[in-house]
Amino acid sequence: MLYNILLFTSLITVVTCMANGTTENPFATAYAQTEENQTQYQPEQGNTNEITANLTDQPGLRGNYFIMDNVTFSHNTAAVNGIQLHYVVGGQGEPVVLLHGWPETWYTWRHIMPALAENYTVIAPDLRGLGDSSKPLSGYDGKTLSEDIYQLVTKLGFKSIYLVGHDIGTQVAYSYAAAHPTEVKKLVAMELTIPGFIPPGKPPIWWVVFHQTPDVPELLVEGKEKKYISWFLRGLSFNPAAITEEAIDEYVRHYSAAGGMHAGFEHYRSFPQDSIDNQNYSKTKLTMPVLALGGDYLPVLGGNITMPSVVYGMNMVAENVRGIKVPNTGHFIQEEQPQFLIDHLSSFFGQNTTKTE
Secondary structure, three states: OHHHHHHHHHHHHHHHHHHOOOOOOOOOOOOOOOOOOOOOOOOOOOOOOOOEOOOOOOOOOOOEEEEEOOEEEEEEEEEEOOEEEEEEEEEOOEEEEEEOOOOOOHHHHOOOHHHHHOOEEEEEEOOOOOOOOOOOOOOOOHHHHHHHHHHHHHHOOOOOEEEEEEOHHHHHHHHHHHHOHHHEEEEEEEOOOOOOOOOOOOOOOHHHHHHHOOOHHHHHHOOOHHHHHHHHHHHOOOOHHHOOHHHHHHHHHHHOOOOHHHHHHHHHHOHHHHHHHHHHHOOOOEOOOEEEEEEOEEHHHOEEOOOOHHHHHHHHHEOOEEEEEEOOOOOOHHHHOHHHHHHHHHHHHHOOOOOOO
């Protein structure tokens, strides 16, 4: 019903534009950012989320330094796959790559990065189109996104990695693992209904269909980005207070920038292609250990979750899956239950397991 209302509203908006003589597609402008204008990450002046420091170069650290929980990280960009990819890196040891979801950026991992950095090199990119990465018009399917990350990992001098994805980041992580199965030691998938592997009887979610609609979401959300994004961040959380106002402002700052919401919607518009690619990938099941984590309570989806769809999906595409329903948690596990996630990642990376809960 809500989806129908939104579509009806969008038609009124489009008709109004036409009546005013505005017939051009308002989203025809390319948002591609060139290497020349994005060669180095420049943090926004006065951004209180970052504490910069003048430090000597450390292995793996370049660009703008900052401190989180007494651990040094740095902002960087890399030219990969025809775009500039922004990423944050810190720590020492084997690489752990953290891939965020929508409507977030690398910043969603801030609570777990310092703990992981005690034993691993932590790499947290902004996915193509999001955060401070380039915003091209195309390339938002899982195959292309995973190639972005693969080239980044290669440029940083790593081969085998531990890989973690949340929400749309899980699609990217699965594509990466399927394309490079011998180079992913262990895979962690969180909170995504894998395109092509929807549990039987699960109805489509209205915002997935809405976001896939060409142009209409951009028209309706423009100027209301904070209200729209806040609805998801708070409405999909078991504990809405875990998503602070500071965090919301950080996400909104990026998504409300030119091309930010458009790029976010393009990730959803690639789901049909992801579904086809995933079906093809699944003909050869993943053999590396997989940890699938899903929240147990999503208010806007009716409350208690019996079987997280990510567990169902990963069982369809991988041989060695451990599924966990995270207690007292909604969609944003890394923000609502960071210590739970730290403990389970540390345990999972340190040992093999075939247990399914």
